Amino acid sequence: MQMLKDRITKHGKNLGSGILKVDGFINHQIDPQLMDACGQEFARKFDSVGATKILTAEISGIAPAVFTAKHMGLPVVYARKSKPITMTDQVYLTYAQSHTKGQTVELIVSAEYLGGGEKILIIDDFLASGETIQALVYLVEMAKSDVVGIGALVEKTFEKGREKLDHLNVPIVSLAAVSNMDGENITII
């Protein structure tokens, strides 16, 4: 998606160690017009997968997920990284390695909002190593629902997360795929 690619080229920053900083429009400051356009694009791409609900992970997945959900007329559930006191009943819990936090994080979803028999579209900000998205897939499987598609704003193809998710046999869509980051050059394919 050209709008997002241009933004990454102009305002993304390679922090080294494979970390792409997009804090100016996705991860700390959010450009809602850009997110709305990305949501519309995901809605178009996943139009035919029959999704009944969108699942994402707090925190940075929320903005792209809610705009996608708005365009698709679906609810969003975001997996929490810590259990708030309002989460009183049965939960599904798994773990994911976070690159940007440098540690393992919990991902928790209440069984109240992720039931069985749902067709789940997973939307997140990054598809990098695929760890977080794979963890979301585990949550869906625990709930006895099915993943019908995976969308990420930005894919870092050199971290090969797509290969890890290929066995799911569902469409995997990224709106901007970064193939290489070398100094100030961010290569988008």
Next chain:
Amino acid sequence: MQMLKDRITKHGKNLGSGILKVDGFINHQIDPQLMDACGQEFARKFDSVGATKILTAEISGIAPAVFTAKHMGLPVVYARKSKPITMTDQVYLTYAQSHTKGQTVELIVSAEYLGGGEKILIIDDFLASGETIQALVYLVEMAKSDVVGIGALVEKTFEKGREKLDHLNVPIVSLAAVSNMDGENITII
């Protein structure tokens, strides 16, 4: 706003100790159509305050803030509760007591995205004791910007947060004001 009030009456849950569970449409599962309508309503109410940016706190403030921002054509910054490794430069940091976490949390904003001279509209999910919003106000003051309005989806009037924020002399808008929670009865004024 009637749509939100109806939703709280129907699907909100009093968990005791002043905790109102709205996990089915705001805090864990999000209804994007409802959030979009709330964003539109905030945009209407704050049309004339001259805001240049919206500030919220992760996590639950993000959905109402991004939809408000979309309708107002403004960027959103969300204060982070832990410092990611992409936050490399000067930050503003303050503390807030969290009721639902039962602990003090940090709120951190990068100086890169909250500069001086901005007119900040604060949007959050709850106005309860006013602690979190007051902390956001401190961040704005540290950055030498001005708060021009405060909006919350749900106000718990019995926690008197509004009184704590009155000295700011800015419009404070809540879309649903809960005056009492007694057993299964949630009174909305």
